[in-house]
Amino acid sequence: MNKTLKNPIVYILFLLPTILLYCLFMGMPVIQAFYYGFTDWDGLNPPIFNGIENFREAFTDSDFWLSVLNNIYFILFSIVIQLPIIIFLSLLISQVKRFKAFYKTAVFIPSILSTAVIGILWGFIYEPDSGLLNQFLALFGVEKIYWLSDKSTAMISILITNAWQWTGFYVVLILAAILGIPKDLLEQAEIDGATNWNKSTRIIIPLIRPIIIVVMLLSIAGAMKALDIVWVMTEGGPFGTTDVMATYMIKEAFREYQYGYGNAIAILIFIFTLVITGLFQWSTKNNERIEY
Amino acid sequence: MKKILSHIILMLYILIIIIPFIFVLFSSLKENNIEIVTDPWGIPSSLHFDNYVMAWNNAKIGTYFFNSFYISVIASVITLGFGAATSYALTRMKFINLSKFFYTFILFGLVIPTGSLLVPLYKLITDLHLYNTHLALIFPYATFALPVSIYIICAFMRAIPSELEEAAMIDGLGALGLFTRIVLPISIPPLVTVFILNFLGNWNEFVMANFYLSSENLRTLPVGMVGFRDAFNTNYAQLSAGIMFSVVPVLIIYSILQEKIIEGVTAGSVKG
Amino acid sequence: MKKILLILMMVTFVSSIVLAGCSSSSESGTGETSTDGVKDKAIDESAKVEEDNQETITLTLRHTQIGEGKQSRLVLLEDAVADAESKLEHVTYELEAVDHEVNRFDKLPAEMAAGNQPDIFDLFGGADTIRYAKADRLLSLNSILEELGLIDQFIELNEFTVDGEVYGLPIGGFTEGYFYSKPIFEELGVKPPSTWDELEDIALKSKESGYVPFAMAAQGAWVPMMTMNTLVGHSAGPDSIQGLLNGTHKWTDPEMVSAFELLQDFVKKDYFKRGSLGLDYGEQRNQLIAGEAVMMFDGSWTSSVFTDPEQAGDMIGDIGYFGMPGVPNGVGDQTAVNAGFSNGYGFSSTIADDDKKLEAVKQFIKSMYNEEMQKRGLIEDNVLPSMKVADLSGVDPLMSEIIEVMNSAGGAFPAIDGVIQAEVNTILGEGIQRILGDDVDPLEMLEKVQQVQEKANQES
Known part of the structure; x- marks a missing residue:
């Protein structure tokens, strides 16, 4: 047998x-990245081995660090701002009885659309003269804001678009976890006289902690991968202030013929992602198991 | 009372999601930029469906749509076939140590940020003479989706009770027969999930499609749409019509298959 | 359901066999149609045609004529291609349109590096051509030009010539200067300026009357670089741009810095449309047409937009042109203009050994570069001829204004982005955008550019 x-x-x-x-x-590709990352190569002529020169360059390249910082903004925005909203919305949906399915279906819509199309759509909304957002703000007397062309608002504009696309996705994830909590646990709490707020904070959130950690992990991984949305909306502009590591890599390699350097950045993205997700998992590992 | 407040907040959020689409829908039916700018909230004065005709002709949306569709299907089918077969071998067949090794090896792919491979992969695609062919997308799409697909399918197949197989083996089925006659039919739910997850991922992919293809008639919908925006970025009405073309089919499919789609897309993530 | 899955499995395994390289012949059975579908679509178009008919060859032709503004240029290209196809049997040119910036800065560089460039493609002279020629990616055209008797027919091929070999053919010439709205000039009571002070005066008056003095759409760095280009040419002299390469001029020279300060001054005075960094090139001319902006620095190719009723609307015939006036303390002839023959078509070196493709290229050149097409380009598309055309009659008034400015120019200097190296171009473009975003001190920015310039000079 x-x-x-x-x-x-x-x-x-x-x-x-x-x-x-x-x-x-x-x-x-991974092996090739490790090979070319240690060469001076313009893509046209044969690569020349140059040791860790590319990495030395990266560590002193302020534009590269700006792109790293923008990836970090992505992470911070999703964890500090997006996550509480996501949890809040999930709790609301889990507690209403009518339209529950409708809410769930509707919030999910942006997650199934192409990032490229969403980038175009939001470019349209951010348009200073005729865009929806400025037209709306004008009702309250707010002056024109140049969302994507002003370096002080460009990054946040991209982050908001990104949040718009993915909030519903995470809401559905967390909602599933909340609805999966055994009824008797919640009923017990109600008998004990817990208010809705208490029920949420004291009982539900600790119970769904594992899924919250998953959402955080996914947000971090997503933030490190961010590429499409930036490329479509600003191509890293104005003057490189919204570049993330991946767009910077593309520009260095394809536009400036720095293929060796571009591959070195690919390796750095790889390493940074491993380190950050690794650190996060390690820091949340200790008390992960919650039984119910 | 509390319930009403909850509904109000949720409705506000739904509004935030839906308004952009309504805005684009209205804009797509307006006469020109001036009507959009002067009366952004208004219902179009008369319905200008010619924007749709022009967008369809100018943007070659039909071609792009077809390309996106069949690339996504083929890549997803490859992932599904390879993924199912490999998962079967890893979970049901008795090469335990070897399987452990391969499973770990394949799952390692989950931590590779695929965006970082764009530049090195470009070189590979060229060396293999795949540049500017649809295979330049089909192979990477199929491959990048394998780790998560195998993870999901393995989780399901591992839980299949071995009694089923034992009974079938007594009937004289071989390893191949067990796979096609017993395990596969049982595994249809996760396979559908994986298919939807991968199909949507492939359908929406932009960056690789942008750099690995060149010919106009090979382009996918996201690339075509961005190109269309670059060319007609000052004609908002037509641009809006173009957006509608790329969004509406997805919404229709979603409205039919929403449960399955939500399950599929979220399944890909629950792997923490 | 079972059956469908079985078929799917068959399909995937058949393709896996193909993948493993065991066999490429198509398998019989349920999987056949689907696998062939995969292969068919994926195979390069040209290969497919070859199977059908051994004689037929297809050349890929990358052009950048997309959008309304380039409609007339596209018509010319299509006519030339149709002519070439009618002359040669079994040859098709497969046109593929890519946005100008995407082609020049993303697609073509990446393809050149990988060696998979199209057969015929939109190419810029100068730095781009030099780089690609040195890497043997471009087809030398000397013998073809000789054979067709075209070698003396072009006004200038310098920008496409590397070490005596011609690698590209300019489709036309260009010059850059200010387009302006005649009705608004009238309203303000001003005339085209001949001195810097007059220009400043017009800008100030425009601003005070609620107009945007200068249209600007700077999402692509090359757009504001046009203004900067002529400012540099006037301020530091016509030779200064070439001098950056051999070190006789530096970005940090005082005359150079003061050119950038003039741009900064415009920004500080709010002379450009705000939010210009988010606007795509096409929107620049719209600001002028919509009567929002008064003047616009742009290339002569733009003039076709202003003579097309569809695009110019009421402004047709109401746009004029003048050269940028001399700048304070400028070096050299202050009537010099930025002009050249830098945009055209190049051809892939991979077709050098393919006689049939060579023949097709030859025919394309014949159909594209001749007196009739040049004349049509001038009349229909307002592009200055790149070849010697005897009869220049029939040009529209705006075009005559442009030609007049060129004729009275006391010299010419090249486009900066055609001269300097790609990496310098990138940092310079970013620097200019920073000036527009009021985010940098010009001198500080130029010091960095100079560093990159010196490194690039050393390497080449």
Whole structure:
């Protein structure tokens, strides 16, 4: 009987295609990035090995650090501002009886749309002269704001768009967790006379802590990957103030013919992502298990 | 009382989500920029459907739509097929240590930020002579989706009771037969989930499609839309019509399959 | 459901076999149609056509004529291509349109690096051409030009010539200067300025009357760089731009810095449309057409927009042109203009060994670069000819104004972004945008540019 499931031919046949694709299209680029990252290469002429020169350059390149900072803004915005809103909305939806399904369906809509199209749509909303937002603010006498072209508002404009796209997605995740809490636990609390607010903070939030951590982790991973939205909305402008690491990498490699440097940045994105997610997981690991 | 307050807050949020679409819908039916600027909230004075005709012709939306559709389907199907087969081998077949190794190896792909591979992958795509072919997207899309798909399918397949297989083996089924006749039919729910998750991811992908394709008639919908914006960015009415073309089909499909789609998209994330 | 899944599995495994390279022949059975579908669509278009008919070849042709503003140029290109196709049997040119900036700064550089550039493509002379030529990506056209007797027909091929080899052909010439709204000039009671003070005076009056003095759309750094280009040419002299490469001039020279300070001065005085950093090039001319802005510094190619009733609306015939007046303490002839022949088509070096494609390229050049097309370009699209055209009659009044400014110019200097290296161009463009965003001190910014310039000079 065990023999059937020890058929090596089937095993190989079932694994090989995956492993081949995986090695070719994920493994190779990673290896190549590590190779070219240590060279001076303009993409046209043969690469010349230059040791850690690219990384030295990156660490003194203020534009690169600006792009790192923008990735960090992405993380901070999603955790400090977006997350409380997400939890709040999820709690609200979980507590209403009517329209529950409607709310859930509606908030999710932006998450299924293409980031590129959302970028275009919001570019339209941020348009200083005819855009929706300025027209709306003008009703309250607010003066024209140049959302995407002023360096003081460009980044926050992108962050808001990003939040608009993904808030509903996370709401649905957390909502599922809240609705998954066994009824008797909540009923018990009600008998004990807990108010809605108490019920939320004292009982529900601790119970859904694992999923909140997942949402935070996803936000961090998403923030480190941010690329489409920036490229479509500002291409990193005005003057590079909204560049994230990935857009900076593309510009260095494709526009300035610094392929060696571009690959070095690819490696840095890789390392930073590992370090940040690793640190986060390590710091939340200790008391993760909550039984109910 | 409290319930009403909750509803008000939620309705406000829904409004924030829906208003941009309404704005675009109205703008797409207006005569020109002047009507949009002077009366942004107003219902169009007369319905200018010609914006849709012009957008369709100028933006080649039909071509882009078709490209996006079949690239997304093929890449998702490859991921599904490979992912299911590999998951079966890893969870049901008795090569335990080897499987552990491969499982870890494949899951390592989850931590690779795929955006960072854009530049190195460009070189690979060129070396393989895939540049400016749809395979330049199909292979990376299929590959990048494998780790999470395998994770989801494995989680499901691991939970299948082995009694089912044992009974089938007595009937004389081999490993291949077990897979196609027993395990696959049972695993349809996670497979549908994985398919939807990957399809939407591929459908929406922009950056690779932007850099790995060149010919106009090969472009995907997101790339085509951005190109359309670059060309017609001063004609808001037409641009709005273009946005409607790319948004409405997705909304229609979503309204039919919403439960499955929500399940699919969120499933991809619950892996913490 | 079961059956569908089975078919899906078959499909994927068949393609996995193809992937592993075991066999490329199509498999029989349920999977066949689908796999062939994959292959068919994915194979390069040209290869597909070749299968159908061995004689037919397809050349990819990358152009940048998209959007309303470039409609007439697209018509010319399509006519030339149709002519070429009618002359050669079994040749098709597959046009692909890409936004100008995307092509020049993202697509083409990436493709050149990878060696997968299209057969024919929109190319800029100067730094771009030099870089690609040195990497052997461009087809030398000397023998073709000789054969077609075209070698002496071009007014100038300098920008496309590297070490005596011609690598590209300019589609037309250009010059840059101020377009202005005649009705508003009349309303303000002013005439085209001949001195810097007069220009400042007009700007001030415009501002006071509630207009934007200078239209600007600076999302692409090259747009404000046009103004900067002529400011530099006037302030530091016509030779200064080339001098940056061999070190005779520096970005930090006082005359250079004062050019940037003039731009900064405009910004400080609020002479540009605010929020210009978020506006795409096309919106610059709209500010002029809409009567929002009074003047606009732009290239001669833009004039076609102002002669097209569809785009110019009521402003047709109401746009004039003057050269940028001399700047205070300027070096050299202050009537010099930025002019050249820098945009045209280049050809991939990969077709050098392909006789059929060479033939097709030759025919394309024949159909595209001839007196008739040049004349049509001038009349229909307001592009200055790049070839010697005997008969210049029939140009519209705006075009005559432009030609007159050129004719009376006491010299010319090149486009900065055609001369300096890509990395310098990037940091300079960003610096100019920073000035527009009132975010930087010019000298401080130029010191950084100079550093990059010196490093780039050393490397080449």
